Amino acid sequence: MTVPTSLWQTFALHLDAMRPGFVLGPWFTMNAVLEFDRPLDHSALAAAFTELQRRHDVLRTEIVAGPAQYLHPLPTAELEVVDSVELHAEVPVAAPVRLRVADRRLALHLHHLVSDPVTLWTALDELALLYSAQLSGVDVPPPAAQYADYTRNEAELVERQHGAASEWWQNRITDAKACPQPSTTGGADFAYRGELLNADELTSVEQRSQSCRSTPLVTLLAGLAAGMAPYVGPGDALVLNTLLSKRDRPQWQRVLGPCIIPSVLAVPLPTGSLAADVPTIREAVLGCVKYARFPILEVPAPARTPFFEYVPQQWPSGYDFGPSRGTVHAVAGPKDTGLADALAIRLRPSADQVLTGHFSGDGTDWNQPLVAELFAGMRQYLLA
Structure with a gap:
């Protein structure tokens, strides 16, 4: 199944065409590391991560030629148990999410083509709910919407407002x-x-x-x-x-x-x-x-x-993964790869x-x- 790319994804692909590797390279990521007060159950965490991907099409999305988004029918990533986690990790476009755990630290990495800062925190929040559900057997309600719903709605709005928007930008920017x-x-x-x-x-x-x-x-x-x-x-x-x-x-x-x-x-x-x-x-x-x-x-x-961007502080106070309490240890956006604008x-x-x-x-x-x-x-x- 394929769906149209969003305005952001289409523009990001244009950036990559101008500076090859800037977007489609493995370091164009959103990253967060949590630190826990006690170790996590790896089996429950792996099951929660698989369920998170199953529930959200965007975590199984691959950007393909067209441009379009191809939705893989099955999860594309598995939990990685490692000796230590770093703030940045390579994330391939074809499998846009990684989850790594080492002792009492957990690192989530999302390709920026399929995520923004809100996605990072919401994904961790839902992962905590799904992990707790694995331990307790409680059902978690399905998500209210998929990203494909957003992109379709966005495309409709762009078409409907195109004439008025074009006139406004011409008057505002041309001179x-x-x-x-x-x-x-x-x-x-x-x-x-x-x-x-x-x-x-x-x-x-x-x-x-x-x-x-x-x-x-x-x-x-x-x-x-x-x-x-x-x-x-x-x-x-x-x-x-x-x-x-x-x-x-x-x-x-x-x-x-x-x-x-x-x-x-x-x-x-x-x-x-x-x-x-x-x-x-x-x-x-x-x-x-x-x-x-x-x-x-x-x-x-x-x-x-x-380019100018201001992002207010959005770090949550913490996450409850069952009996384990996780707090934000570090956060970062895309890694500087030297492809400066x-x-x-x-x-x-x-x-x-x-x-x-x-x-x-x-x-x-x-x-x-x-x-x-x-x-x-x-x-x-x-x-x-």
Whole structure:
């Protein structure tokens, strides 16, 4: 059985065509490691893992030419009992899930073509329920929806809204241009992490967002625009690529699969204080979100558009696998394989609420010294 790929999956395949191995390689994964207060029953865990795959088509999905998703009729992976687990593990596209256990640690690895951050946590939550059911004999209700339901619904919405969305993006993006390529010398590929805000500073930014009736995403975008402002000409708009969550129906809240959409943000430059800038940027973001269900490759965005993503802290407090209590030990997205794009900025709060920035690029235009200046300008604006 085959079903259409989602907007995210289709775009991801385009990324791989541009940078072979970036997506279809084995390191394009979502990963989590749990640590338990006592050992797990391997037999019950293996049965729960098999049942998890049986219940969710997306965990048996292989992306094939077309593009399309081929749903394997039977589970494609088995529990791996190993001496130790690492945060990252290779996950082949043809069998997009791995589960490894070593002593009191459990590692779940999902290929990013079939998962997003919500999928990671929901899959672990259901795995815990199925494991507990194996021990107690209690039945677990079937899932409310499959990812194929989501992709079909998405395709219908894209077709229905295509005309209005196309007109909106043409009017919004055609005359905008990305932040000009400021470097005249270029540089080497770079990838590094840095602390953007400490816990107290992040709390202050979140409180200021609430006082402006907005969200941290919008406030951080305002800071990013301020940091880039020295490199943007008067009247220019800041155009960014991003990923937007689209779990906007009750049945999508817990469905396994990447309910995300690649989209574009056209952000006006700051003109004053944070309180003055946030409402304008919020309205721009809301417009982009409204028309996000549109093929991103049809959006007339400038070439080499920077990528920006903010993911709030979503780590659950823990999971009960029968009598065993598991807590989150570590989490990571795709492994850096050196296939850098123009510029990517990913912001994540850590477990201790420090806002960490992951910055990467190919050095062609945004080189590392310029990104360090951008980083400092963003901090200065947010803390002013």
